[in-house]
Amino acid sequence: MDINRFERLSEFAFGIPAQKNMRVPVVIYADEALMYNMDDQVAEQAMNVAALPGIVGACYVMPDGHWGYGFPIGGVAAFDAAEGGVVSAGGVGFDISCGVRTLYTGLKRQQVEPVKSQLADALYREVPVGVGSRGPIHLNAKAMDEMLYGGAKWAVRQGFGAPQDLERMEERGQMEGALPDEVSEQAKNRQREEMGTLGSGNHYLEIQEVAALQDTEAAAAFGLAEGDVVATIHCGSRGLGHQIGTDFLKRMQLAAAQSGIHLPDRQLACAPIESEVGQSYLGAMRAAINCALANRQIITHLTRTVFDGLLPQAKLDLLYDVSHNTCKLEEHRMDSHSRRLYVHRKGATRALGPGHPDLPEVFRAQGQPVLIGGSMGTASYVLAGSSESERRSFASACHGAGRSMSRHQASKQWRGRQVIDELAARGIIVRSPSQRGIAEEAPGAYKDVHEVVLAAERAGLARPVAKLTPMVCIKG
Amino acid sequence: MKQPSSETRGQAVSPGGARWEHFPHIADMGVRGYGASLAEAFAQTAYALIAIICEPDRIEATVPVSIRCEAPDVELLLVDWLNALIYEIAARQMLFSRFDVEISDGRLEATIWGEAVDRRRHRPVVEVKGATYTELKVCRQENALWRAQCVVDV
Numbered sequence: 011m012d013i014n015r016f017e018r019l020s021e022f023a024f025g026i027p028a029q030k031n032m033r034v035p036v037v038i039y040a041d042e043a044l045m046y047n048m049d050d051q052v053a054e055q056a057m058n059v060a061a062l063p064g065i066v067g068a069c070y071v072m073p074d075g076h077w078g079y080g081f082p083i084g085g086v087a088a089f090d091a092a093e094g095g096v097v098s099a100g101g102v103g104f105d106i107s108c109g110v111r112t113l114y115t116g117l118k119r120q121q122v123e124p125v126k127s128q129l130a131d132a133l134y135r136e137v138p139v140g141v142g143s144r145g146p147i148h149l150n151a152k153a154m155d156e157m158l159y160g161g162a163k164w165a166v167r168q169g170f171g172a173p174q175d176l177e178r179m180e181e182r183g184q185m186e187g188a189l190p191d192e193v194s195e196q197a198k199n200r201q202r203e204e205m206g207t208l209g210s211g212n213h214y215l216e217i218q219e220v221a222a223l224q225d226t227e228a229a230a231a232f233g234l235a236e237g238d239v240v241a242t243i244h245c246g247s248r249g250l251g252h253q254i255g256t257d258f259l260k261r262m263q264l265a266a267a268q269s270g271i272h273l274p275d276r277q278l279a280c281a282p283i284e285s286e287v288g289q290s291y292l293g294a295m296r297a298a299i300n301c302a303l304a305n306r307q308i309i310t311h312l313t314r315t316v317f318d319g320l321l322p323q324a325k326l327d328l329l330y331d332v333s334h335n336t337c338k339l340e341e342h343r344m345d346s347h348s349r350r351l352y353v354h355r356k357g358a359t360r361a362l363g364p365g366h367p368d369l370p371e372v373f374r375a376q377g378q379p380v381l382i383g384g385s386m387g388t389a390s391y392v393l394a395g396s397s398e399s400e401r402r403s404f405a406s407a408c409h410g411a412g413r414s415m416s417r418h419q420a421s422k423q424w425r426g427r428q429v430i431d432e433l434a435a436r437g438i439i440v441r442s443p444s445q446r447g448i449a450e451e452a453p454g455a456y457k458d459v460h461e462v463v464l465a466a467e468r469a470g471l472a473r474p475v476a477k478l479t480p481m482v483c484i485k486g
Numbered sequence: 487m488k489q490p491s492s493e494t495r496g497q498a499v500s501p502g503g504a505r506w507e508h509f510p511h512i513a514d515m516g517v518r519g520y521g522a523s524l525a526e527a528f529a530q531t532a533y534a535l536i537a538i539i540c541e542p543d544r545i546e547a548t549v550p551v552s553i554r555c556e557a558p559d560v561e562l563l564l565v566d567w568l569n570a571l572i573y574e575i576a577a578r579q580m581l582f583s584r585f586d587v588e589i590s591d592g593r594l595e596a597t598i599w600g601e602a603v604d605r606r607r608h609r610p611v612v613e614v615k616g617a618t619y620t621e622l623k624v625c626r627q628e629n630a631l632w633r634a635q636c637v638v639d640v
Contacts, residue, residue, distance in 0.1 A: 049512060076512050076513060077511070077512045077513070078513060079514070079618040079619070079620035079637055079639065080618075080619070080620070083513060100619075103639070104615040104616045104639045105615060105639075140605070140610065141539060141540075141603065141605070141610035141611070141612065141613050142579055142603035142604075142605050142608075142610060143605075144579075196573055196577070199577045200573065200576045200577050203579075209613060210610075210611070210612045210613045210640075211612050211613065211640050249576045249577075252572075252576075252615040252616050252639075253573065253576075253616075255615070255616055256569045256572075256573075256616040256617075259616075259618075259619070260562075260565075260566070263562070275619070275620075276619035276622065277618055277619040277620050279619070413512050413513050414512075415512070416510035416511060416512050416513075416515070417514075417515055417612075417640065418508055418510050418515065419510060443605060443609075443610075444609065444610065444611045444612070445609075446611045447611045447612055450611070450612070486612075486613075
C-alpha cells in the first residue's frame with residue numbers, strides 16, 4: 011500500500027479519517043515495511059467495515075493484516091446494539107473460533123530429541139489430519155447438542171482431559187449463550203464424524219522448543235523457561251463452523267436488505283444485533299465456539315495419549331487456549347464510560363491486559379497469554395496482553411504471521427518434498443498427507459513473524475514473552 | 487482463444503470454449519468457469535473447485551448425487567451451487583468429477599457424479615470451507631461465452 015494515503019498517527023499506527031459513508035476512522039497497526047507489503051484491498055475492506063451501522067471507535071487492522079473477504083484478515087470492529095449495531099457472519103468468517111492452544115510437556119529438548127521421529131509418527135497416526143479424516147467419536151443428535159452447549163466442559167465430562175484444563179481457556183471452556191437449535195441440520199451433519207480432527211490448510215499440531223525469552227518475569231508467570239518443550243494445536247470448529255458461516259452469510263444478505271442496510275460488499279452481510287437473524291446467528295456462532303473448544307480438547311487428549319506411550323514422564327497441562335475468529339460481547343471503557351460492545355475479531359486475538367477480571371489469577375499480574383502461530387519453518391510466539399491494548403484495539407493483537415503469497419503462487423514456487431527436506435536438514439520433522447499442501451504452506455509464503463510481533467509490541471498491543479521454534483509439525 | 491495466464495491455473499480449452507481456471511487471492515483461491523451456456527459455466531466452476539482439492543482426473547464418476555438450488559439472481563445462485571457441492575463433499579466424504587447441470591428461471595438442478603474419498607488414490611490437498619461473495623461475478627462476455635467466478639475459503 012502507498013503509505014502516503016494514510017495519516018501518520020505514530021511510528022506504528024496509520025489512520026484513514028472517517029470520510030464519505032464511513033462512521034468511524036480506520037487505524038492500521040504496522041511498521042512501514044509491513045504497510046508497504048500489505049494489499050490495497052486491506053484499506054478498502056477496512057473502510058467498508060467502518061461504514062457498517064453501530065460501529066464505534068474505529069475499525070482496527072492488526073500488523074498481520076491481509077486481504078480477506080468482506081472484513082480484512084486481522085480486522086477488529088466493535089458494535090453497540092443500542093446504536094443499531096450489527097453482527098456480521100463475514101466479520102467472523104467460516105472458520106468460527108479457529109484458535110491456538112499451547113500445552114506444556116514438562117520436558118526439555120534433550121529429553122524429546124532422541125524420540126522425535128517416533129513422536130512425529132505416533133502423532134501423525136493418532137491425530138486425524140487432512141481431507142477425509144474422521145475423528146475418534148461419532149456424535150448422535152443428543153450428544154451433538156450437548157457438545158454445542160457444553161464446549162470443552164462437555165469434552166472433559168466425556169473423559170477427554172481434566173477439569174483443571176478448563177481454567178486455562180477463554181470463557182473457562184464453555185461459551186455462554188450458545189443455542190444449538192439455531193445450528194442447521196446440515197452444519198450438524200458436517201460435524202458428526204469430525205470431532206477431534208485437525209483439518210487442513212494452515213491448521214497444525216506442532217511440538218516446539220522455547221528457544222528464547224523476551225520477558226523473563228512474564229515467562230516465569232506463564233511457566234515457560236528456555237529449552238522447554240511445548241505442544242501447540244491450531245484448528246477450529248471444523249465443518250460445523252464452515253456451514254454456519256455459509257448459512258448465515260445467505261440469511262444476512264436478506265436481513266441486511268430488510269433492515270435498509272446498504273452493503274458495499276455482499277460478503278459484509280450482517281443483521282442488527284437486536285433482530286431475529288442477529289440473535290439466531292449469535293446463538294449458532296457461540297455453539298460453534300463451543301465446538302472449537304471441544305475439538306481442541308479432544309485433540310489435546312489424543313496428544314496426551316501419544317506422549318503417555320513414548321514419554322510417560324511428560325505432563326501436558328495447558329498454558330492457554332485462544333480463539334481468533336469470533337464475535338464476543340465484552341465491556342470496554344471508552345471516554346471514561348464502560349460500554350458493552352460486540353467485538354468482531356477476524357484473524358485477531360483477544361489480548362487482555364494485566365489486572366483484567368476475566369483472567370485466571372495466575373495471569374492477572376502479567377496479562378493474558380496471546381498465542382501467535384507462525385509458519386512451520388520459522389517461529390511462533392507467546393505474547394502478553396498489554397494495559398494499552400484496551401484503548402488501542404479493544405484489547406486485541408495479531409494472530410499469526412499472515413500470508414504474503416497466494417497458495418497458487420506458493421505451489422508454483424516450491425515442491426512439497428523440497429520443503430520437507432529443507433526443514434528436515436534443520437531438524438524440523440514434518441508429517442502431512444499432502445505434498446502440495448506442504449508447498450502451499452511453505453514458510454516463504456508467510457510474512458516475517460518476527461516483524462509482525464515487533465510491530466505489535468511497538469504499537470502497544472502486546473509484548474513478546476517467548477519465542478517458540480518447531481521441532482515436529484503435523485500438517486493438514 | 488485465451489490460454490490460462492501465468493497468474494492462473496487451469497485446463498485446456500474445449501472446442502465449445504468450456505474451461506475452468508483458478509485465479510489468485512492472497513489467503514484463499516478464486517474459481518472461474520467458462521461455458522457456452524450458464525449451466526456449462528457453472529459446471530466448469532464446480533470442476534475448478536474440485537481441482538483445489540485434488541486432480542479431478544483421479545476421481546471415478548460412479549455414484550450420482552442430486553442437487554437443487556434456487557436464488558433471486560444468478561450470482562447468488564452460483565454461491566448456492568458451490569456451497570451445495572461443498573456440503574455434499576463434506577457430509578458424504580465424497581469427491582466428484584462429473585457435473586450435469588440445468589438452470590432455468592433462477593433454479594438449478596444438477597446430478598453430480600463421484601466416489602468416496604480414497605486418501606491414497608485421490609491424494610487430497612486441502613478442504614474447501616465455503617464459497618464467498620468476494621470477486622463474485624456471473625456474466626456473458628463479448629465473445630458470447632458465460633463466465634462464472636468467486637473466491638472460495640480454504
